[in-house]
Amino acid sequence: MSGRGHPIFAALYDIVAAPAERRHFGAHRRDLMSRATGRVLEIGAGTGVNFAYYPRHLTVVALEPDTHMLRRAAPKARAAAARVSFVQAEAEHLPFRDGVFDTAVATLVLCSVASPLRVLDELRRVLRPGGQLLFYEHVRAATPGWQNFQDAITPFWRWVGGGCHPNRDTMGMLRRAGFVATTLEHLEFGPYPVRPHVKGVARAPAWTPPRPG
Ligand SMILES: C[S@@+](CC[C@H](N)C(=O)[O-])C[C@H]1O[C@@H](n2cnc3c(N)ncnc32)[C@H](O)[C@@H]1O
Incomplete structure (x- = not known):
């Protein structure tokens, strides 16, 4: 991501997502965050929509590179339990x-991240052995026709969607990164290209540092 981030995407994010948050995402965020335990790292926290759903006793580190997102997330952090x-x-x-x-x-x-496999490797590293990754993502379609559509529209979508790739095989990448993922729900939600969605828990086996050389 560029140093400046995406000011327009950040400004519109909560407004555009509000109907889907009420109808759909809110319940899934609540379910997923209720499973969080111990010391929590949230990556790409955006405008902080998840913060309201974390149980009171938790300590959450919210990682976000975009200054414009961070500015919008700050009041939600102050309001969180x-x-x-x-x-x-x-x-x-x-x-x-x-x-x-x-x-x-x-x-x-x-x-949205530039290098999902690198991110997953980093998450494995910072999680304790047996720690959990809670995820909710839109993923690559199952059928070749919709996959082709997702591939074709990805360059445009990245441009309007703050770097979002609709065509990523996220479940496959979780496996390649060594996570053991359990899908809690496979959701045929929303319009293509950002459909279907998966919600799940992935466990991190012990991480071993790469050998030098
Ligand atoms: C579509 S928004 C999702 C925000 C939030 N997680 C949510 O559920 O509403 C994607 C977020 O990922 C962030 N992002 C992009 N590249 C990233 C990276 N390399 N590392 C961490 N976050 C990144 C963006 O700045 C943006 O806030």
Whole structure:
């Protein structure tokens, strides 16, 4: 992402998403965040929509590179029952020691990061062995026709959608990164190209640092 981020996308995000949040996302966010335990890292926290759903006792580190998103997320952090602090950084380079988080959260963000496999490797590194990644993502379609449509529209969609790729095989990438993912729900929700959606929990086996050389 550029240093400046996406001011228009950030300004419109809550407004455009509001109807879908009420009708659909809110319930899934509530369900997913109720599963968070211990020390929590949320990546790509955006405007902070998840903050309201974290249980009171939690400590949440919200990572977000975009200054415009961070500005909008700050009031939601102050209003949250959980203790939320911010780190401005990209998830490809997490500024944390190994194994310090019990839970990681990624909602509608693995579509937007520049290098999802690098991000997943970093999440494995900072999660303790057996820690959990709670995810809600729109993913690659199952049928070739819709896959072709997603591939064709991705360059335009990235441009209007703050870097969002509608065509990512996120479940496949979770497996390649070594996570053991359980899909809680497969949701045929929303219009193509950002359909279908998956909600799940992925467990992180022990992470071993790459051997030098
Ligand atoms: C579609 S928004 C989702 C925001 C929020 N997670 C939600 O569920 O509403 C994607 C977010 O990912 C952030 N993002 C993009 N690239 C990133 C990266 N490399 N590391 C971390 N976050 C990133 C964007 O700035 C944006 O806030």
